[in-house]
Amino acid sequence: MEGGYSGRVMVVDLAAGEVSIERYPEDFAKDFLGGFGANNRLFSEYSHPGTDPLAPENPVILGAGPLVGTMVPGASRFMANARLPLTGAVASAGGSMGLGAHMKWSGIDHLVLTGRAKEPTLIYIEGGRVEFVPAGLLRGKGILETTRTLWGSYPGSSVLAIGPAGENEVHSSLAMIDACATLGRGGLAAVLGSKNLKALVVKGGGGVKIANPERLQELIKGLYERLENFDMREAAAAFGMIGAWPMYASQLLPYGSSEEDLRELTERFGPQAYLKLKKCRISCPSCFLADKDELVLPSTGESVYSTSFLNAAIIGCALMMRDAEEAASTLALLDDLGLDFMTLSWQAAFLLELHEHGIIGKKDAEGIPLIRGAGILRELALRVAERRGEIGEAFARGWQGALELFGEENRRYTILVRNQDCLYDPRVSGLGTMEFEQIVSPRGPTSASAGSATYVPGLPEDRLRRLTARMGVGEEALGRIFSPPWGMNTGRLTRYSEDWFSLFSSLGICNRYQINRFYNAELIRDLYAAVTGVELEVGEMMDKAAAGWELYRELNDREGLGREEDLPPQAWFSDQPLWGRGGRLRDYSGNELSREDILTLLDDYYDERGRKHG
Amino acid sequence: MIHSVEKCTACRTCQLVCSLYHDGECNPSLARVVLHAEGLRVRAEFTAECDECARCARYCTYGAIEKGK
Secondary structure: OOOOOOOEEEEEEOOOOEEEEEEOOHHHHHHHOOHHHHHHHHHHHHOOOOOOOOOOOOOEEEEEOOOOOOOOOOOOOEEEEEEOOOOOOEEEEEEOOOHHHHHHHOOOOEEEEEOOOOOOEEEEEEOOEEEEEEOHHHOOOOHHHHHHHHHHHOOOOEEEEOOHHHHOOOOOEOEEEOOOEEEOOOOHHHHHHHOOEEEEEEEOOOOEEOOOHHHHHHHHHHHHHHHHOOOOHHHHHHHHHHHHHHHHHHHHOOOOOOHHHHHHHHHHHOHHHHHHHEEEEEOOOOOOOOOEEEEEOOOOOOEEEEOOHHHHHHHHHHOOOOOHHHHHHHHHHHHHHOEOHHHHHHHHHHHHHHHHOOOOOHHHHOOOOOOOOHHHHHHHHHHHHHOOHHHHHHHOOHHHHHHHHHOHHHHHHOOEEOOEEOOOOHHHHOEOHHHHHHHHOOOOOOOOOOOOOOOOOOOOHHHHHHHHHOOOOOHHHHHHHOOOOOOOOHHHHHHHHHHHHHHHHHHOOOOOHHHHOOOOHHHHHHHHHHHHOOOOOHHHHHHHHHHHHHHHHHHHHOOOOOHHHOOOOHHHHOOOOEOOEOOOOEEOOOOEOOHHHHHHHHHHHHHHOOOOOO | OEEOOOOOOOOOHHHHHHHHHHHOEEOHHHOOEEEEEEOOEEEEEEOOOOOOOOHHHHOOOOOOEEOOO
């Protein structure tokens, strides 16, 4: 390859304290493009089926695709593969901020972490040099303090860190990059904690070679022109995702809310509430629409980072918090502990359901306040991160632990697939690809792996068809997707949404809606060619993206996590509101769906994937 | 060239565009703008080799870089 790839895989054995550099096999790039796809290929080499997620033999593999570290807008996404403890799935998690770019600027495409260090350790990589540094003094420290300490010791670096939850091997833990980007819903931090790895610090000193710089300049110029013409540009630049509040508000409002409730929540958590806390926007490398934040909490003057203020609004609405400051400070606490804010919020909602249905009383809650608000989430988070008390210890083992403690019969008060909580509810937003993906993703419900083309609910069919075509979907497949009786068949479309995700994650482009929307398959093909010198047809490129996803499924098939796990949650078929969500199950266009319809769509999904039997 | 710390989102596009146009690769260490990081905020300093082509300003979507008079 003439550019894009560094050509090196760094393998770190934490037990032996040894590092080796291996040549990046060219067929990994040829067959899977890089990043996500190549991570899956590497994982198949370095792992053995059936390995305990928290055993030293479970490798963690980081991969940054060929566009990462270049000027391609939003190309800072890297992927982390490991078998995760929450579900037992082999997961490929996406992360951003500076780590992937610094890996590439250090001449590394992939980093393989194996074994378990004898003591708490951090790894520092600068250029080709690797240091193992004792990190006992950082043990127990929150992610923000850890990251700031390491920025002080290693100025200009990018820091991936875990918090107390990861150190204590909590199944709902995640890692943070540069204290404001999450990585690894489902317990990646626990896997790193099991390796005694407190942090990974990388500082690049080089760059990424470009096969055809003039061609890349022209393509990027075109992308910036598209940005100039984007009618929501100013709102997106100033507000990020919270700028699309009306769309999100309809999904965040508790079931049965009134217009007055909407006005009140908008006042508490909408764009104007955000402005009262906003200090400045923060970008990942090469991003032209920043979407991270530095916020200042008005009552204390404390400065915190945020993956997106929208996340504060999500937990604020879910638990009816007092105001934006309370929600943002609670989110900051969970980020600092290294906990998944969604899982913990739904675990708090589960406790509230048990209380409201008379299954637990105040004394069963061990002092955790059984009242909607920030208090229940903060108290639960502290106990889970420290594995304190019976509830803290049980919930630290995820939903499995929670249901063991309170009884499997109480699963009816959860909304889970593969023992992981759902993020999207088709009763609220309709069954688009994101909602459907929660059933079929081998990893369980995640936030991004099938966002396109139905991220925005309620689009007319002709618009959806255009958005699907831009994802490199051919005419024949379009004919199958957009056909009677569905109008748009979500099961069939989800296959191509996954492939589109695989393409972005393999090359290293951010998959968030506000970046994704500027790209189409032809443009990505051209960018890939300009950076690497490899010319592909769109169909060839999409086949490689599909191969990456297929391998991802195979890695989970060999763990016994195949189609039989594709079970929609019971709550979707119930009229009973749960976790503030309710209503009838309906498709993307608003027509009611039955359980049989879901089974038919599952058959269609597997048919489109070329897997008749899953 | 003048840099505003307040407007800057630390995306490093200034370094990437500089090295891409002048050196044909995306390499912050070759850029004629050096970024001094303090946490996630950066302060930019332009080197003596900077020819004020102002591409960094043109591609800065937050208006954090301007060509001085």
